[in-house]
Amino acid sequence: xxxxxxxxxxHYHFIGIGGIGMGTLALLLIDDGHAISGxxxxxxxIIDQLRKKGAAIHLSHCKEHIQNPxxxxxxxxxxxxxPEMVEARARNIPILHRxxxxxxxxxxxxxxTVAGAHGKTTTSSMxxxxxxxxxxxxxxxxxxxxxxxxxxxxxGQGEYFVAEVDxxxxxxxxxxxxxxxxxxxxFEHMEYYKTWENMLKxxxxxxxxxxxxxxxxxxxxxKNLKELAIAQHGPMVTYGLSKDNNFTASDIRHKGFESxxxxxxxxxxxxxxxxxxxxxxxxxxxxxxxxxxxxxNIDFSIVQKSLRExxxxxRRFTKRGEVNGILFFDDYAHHPTEIMATLRAARLLKAKRxxxxxxxxxxxxxxxxxxEFVESLQDCDYLIMTDIYAASEDPIEGVNTQSVLKDLKAGxxxxxxxxxxxxxxxxLVSVLAPGDLVITLGAGNINQVLNELxxxxxxxxx
Numbered sequence: 001x002x003x004x005x006x007x008x009x010x011h012y013h014f015i016g017i018g019g020i021g022m023g024t025l026a027l028l029l030i031d032d033g034h035a036i037s038g039x040x041x042x043x044x045x046i047i048d049q050l051r052k053k054g055a056a057i058h059l060s061h062c063k064e065h066i067q068n069p070x071x072x073x074x075x076x077x078x079x080x081x082x083p084e085m086v087e088a089r090a091r092n093i094p095i096l097h098r099x100x101x102x103x104x105x106x107x108x109x110x111x112x113t114v115a116g117a118h119g120k121t122t123t124s125s126m127x128x129x130x131x132x133x134x135x136x137x138x139x140x141x142x143x144x145x146x147x148x149x150x151x152x153x154x155x156g157q158g159e160y161f162v163a164e165v166d167x168x169x170x171x172x173x174x175x176x177x178x179x180x181x182x183x184x185x186x187f188e189h190m191e192y193y194k195t196w197e198n199m200l201k202x203x204x205x206x207x208x209x210x211x212x213x214x215x216x217x218x219x220x221x222x223k224n225l226k227e228l229a230i231a232q233h234g235p236m237v238t239y240g241l242s243k244d245n246n247f248t249a250s251d252i253r254h255k256g257f258e259s260x261x262x263x264x265x266x267x268x269x270x271x272x273x274x275x276x277x278x279x280x281x282x283x284x285x286x287x288x289x290x291x292x293x294x295x296x297n298i299d300f301s302i303v304q305k306s307l308r309e310x311x312x313x314x315r316r317f318t319k320r321g322e323v324n325g326i327l328f329f330d331d332y333a334h335h336p337t338e339i340m341a342t343l344r345a346a347r348l349l350k351a352k353r354x355x356x357x358x359x360x361x362x363x364x365x366x367x368x369x370x371x372e373f374v375e376s377l378q379d380c381d382y383l384i385m386t387d388i389y390a391a392s393e394d395p396i397e398g399v400n401t402q403s404v405l406k407d408l409k410a411g412x413x414x415x416x417x418x419x420x421x422x423x424x425x426x427x428l429v430s431v432l433a434p435g436d437l438v439i440t441l442g443a444g445n446i447n448q449v450l451n452e453l454x455x456x457x458x459x460x461x462x
Contacts, residue, residue, distance in 0.1 A: 012101075013069035014038035015084045017057065018047045020152060021166065022075055024141045025102050026050055027153040039065050039084060045145065046152070063087035071096050076169035077392045099171030102141065102163065106175065109139060109161035112292070115172050115206060116183030116219075118338050122277070123183055123285045124164040125313050126306070130289050131160055133306035134298050138162050144313035144332075167199075168192065172206050178214035179295065181288050182207065182229075184222045186337055187372075191364035191393075204228045217291045219284060220245040237295065239287040241280075247291045249273075249283050254348045259283055263290050270300050277312045279345030317345055317439075320450045323457045325434030327351065328450050334361040334443040336369055336376035342441065343379040352435030356380040357424060357449060359442035360388040363396040366404065374407045381414055382431070386421045389444025421446065425453040429460055 017038025023046030037056040072088040114124035121143040131138040137158035165172040220238030239247040249261040
């Protein structure tokens with residue numbers, strides 16, 4: 001397999017190697033011949049893949065894990081007092097932010113990045129599928145495990161490198177892409193940006209870093225994003241459902257998991273696109289891929305094939321099972337905009353009841369967006385909320401699930417409950433009936449409830 005570079009190989013130690021961004025980069029580097037070690041606190045599929053490739057993985061954080069690496073790699077989720085960070089500094093071992101290392105690796109190829117508040121993982125995975133079907137053999141680093149391949153990373157021999165880049169900590173500013181797709185801007189990550197103006201400045205800077213021989217590909221339905229892009233020099237194309245975009249969709253039809261639409265470029269009909277992932281938001285994501293394909297002179301028939309064969313990404317409206325006419329799904333949605341889009345997609349499946357199990361993610365997000373969460377959770381027939389998944393944050397006084405639940409119940413007549421995560425399956429098993437659709441929502445570990453719930457439903461009906 002072709003490597004990223006012919007430069008000297010190094011030993012990289014990743015703190016928090018099981019995170020999707022960290023693990024994906026580690027997978028690329030180990031495939032490129034570098035030595036990889038790392039630490040995390042629990043097993044997952046990424047760690048399993050790395051271990052099978054020869055990485056040395058430790059399931060704890062302690063200074064003894066820092067042997068003699070050439071570099072120590074961290075993400076913004078790792079705190080300064082992490083014992084491995086402390087040890088690396090004490091021994092003057094170079095410490096690299098994950099995004100900075102990824103940007104350096106990407107600089108050796110022609111970069112295609114996907115940024116934005118929502119839709120990054122699905123869009124970057126769609127782009128990956130496009131370039132693969134087109135025979136361009138890209139290198140890939142996306143923010144989720146693609147159902148088609150079972151992987152989030154692939155070391156390709158071609159000239160292109162497709163990556164999802166992260167705005168949450170400002171690290172997308174390390175990148176200088178040839179083509180940059182930006183899906184949207186939303187009120188998010190205020191614990192980092194502090195103000196809306198700071199966020200807009202960061203996106204403006206990111207857009208300005210796109211290569212002048214490439215292009216910025218933006219969702220023109222997002223007014224703020226479009227204004228930022230128009231104010232800058234350089235090639236730009238827009239996509240979206242509004243008719244004033246360069247790439248638009250008409251005759252949108254949804255049937256179960258399938259969506260079909262007719263794609264237009266500058267008002268001219270290109271042809272029909274068929275998707276096998278649900279929701280209008282994925283129609284928009286598909287348009288981004290069409291826009292890129294036209295810039296790259298990829299034949300429209302290849303776009304049609306790649307999108308038709310694309311089966312999505314794990315934890316993005318992933319079907320987990322069907323028992324006695326009850327459907328079970330899992331989705332990573334953890335921001336109000338994402339939750340609304342996911343629940344709308346769930347409605348397209350025509351279930352008798354949509355039953356949502358929501359685990360809020362991060363205290364800061366709940367603090368800044370409580371009103372928006374209340375609004376976004378209305379479009380389900382039965383709602384269970386559980387405790388906030390802290391991620392790397394400390395609790396914030398007065399911010400908890402109960403405060404959101406109180407506001408929800410005030411304006412909602414449908415069943416709405418708070419339960420500890422360990423009690424959800426036992427509660428639901430007596431409530432579910434044929435025709436129901438159950439979906440877990442959240443970026444934490446709420447999806448683990450589904451294994452127990454599905455098993456209990458099977459036992460009940462045995």
